Amino acid sequence: MSRRPAHIAMVGVPAVSHVLPSLQVIRELVARGHRVTYANDPAVAGLITATGAEFVPVTSVLPVTDNDWPDDPIGAMGLFLDDAVQALPQVRAAYDTDPADLYLYDIGAYAARALAESQGRPLMLLSPTLVAWEGYEEEVAAALWGLPGADAYRARFTRWLAECGAVTTDMDAFCGRPADTLALIPRAMQPHADRVDTGTVTFVGPCFGPRGDEHTWTRPEGAERVLLVSLGSAYTRQPEFYRRCLAAYGDLPGWHVVLQIGKYVDPGELGAIPSNVEVHSWVPQLAILKQADAFVTHAGMGGSSEGLYTGVPMIAVPQGAEQFMNADRLVELGVARRIDTADATPEALRTALRELTTDPEVARRSAELRAGAREEGGTARAADLIEGTVG
Helix, strand or coil, rough: CCCCCHHHHHHCCCCCCHHHHHHHHHHHHHCCCEEEEEEECHHHHHHHCCCCEEECCCCCHHHHHCCCCCCCCHHHHHHHHHHHHHHHHHHHHHCCCCCCCCEEEEECCCHHHHHHHHHHEEEEEEEEECCCCCHHHHHHHHHCEEEEEEEEHHHHHHHHHHHCCCCCHHHHHCCCCCCCCECCHHHHHCCCHHHHHCCCCCECCCCCCCCCCCCCCCCCCCCEEEEECCCCCCCCHHHHHHHHHHHHHCCCEEEEEECCCCCCCCCCCCCCCCCCEEEEEECCCHHHHCCCEEEEECCCHHHHHHHHHHHHCCCEEECCHHHHHHHCCCHHCCEEECHHHHHCCCCHHHHHHHHHHCCHHHHHHHHHHHHCCCCCCCCHHHHHHHHHHCC
């Protein structure tokens, strides 16, 4: 516990995959007696107020409602810059007369860093995904800056930094490796983890709540094994893939299947539902994984982390963004098979499930990585480190 209650502010973006990873940390800080405010779009207000934090409305222009992101990475980065430009006046209106003792922020919330620097207040990045390593700029970023439109993007970002009150006016330094980062992922998922600066980055692993502080799910009587199929929250418009899963796993002896299809697919599009399958638009994923024997996932960082934390072998079917890298990492770790969507035939899906769940080495590695993820400390350690910054 820190020596005094503090005003801790979190500034985020409304992508659910960016909000969920830190919610339990926010809840824990509130429970420890701190005043916690959370600036984000009203679309995610319900998630935030459930933690006990004070919600601060900041309208976002990111296309998270319909997941209409450009394929061009520079174009996607430009959307985050657009969001920061219009968000900064809103967060200033909220915090210039009520500054926080510490600002926590998401990787996409550039306005938070500009605000904290202009106020001379400390800040800490809560990263829901991988972090940069020594050599990242040469190995990854250099290729990005060679793409069409990159020069114009960099020039626009630099102009904004010069005008917004930030102390750090070099774009690479502003967007690069911050001085204080909590990585809310298992260290095992981090590429080149041995080259991450542990003086500035602490891996605390996935941050979940205490038992009972989550949604529940009851394993049906007679279910010898449970398989969860979920493509997360953003990449769920996949009726053909779901039909292939039904063909692969429907009526598979001994298996009970939980299929999450998201809000965009009507169950009627799937045809006849086998008796061993339950279909939902949303499921309490972690609660199911704690009782599951296998997991078909899009390999988002949240799902990958939950799979490692619960020790469940995975069939990774990446859909976009960093998911292809995550899928390959899970394969390298020895706990997954990667099947790209075009190759995800019923036969391939069924074969992968059989191989994963009968391989003793997969079981051994899953148990080993499960133990490692839990040893990183999770929610309590993250809250301790945050309190150490303001205490």
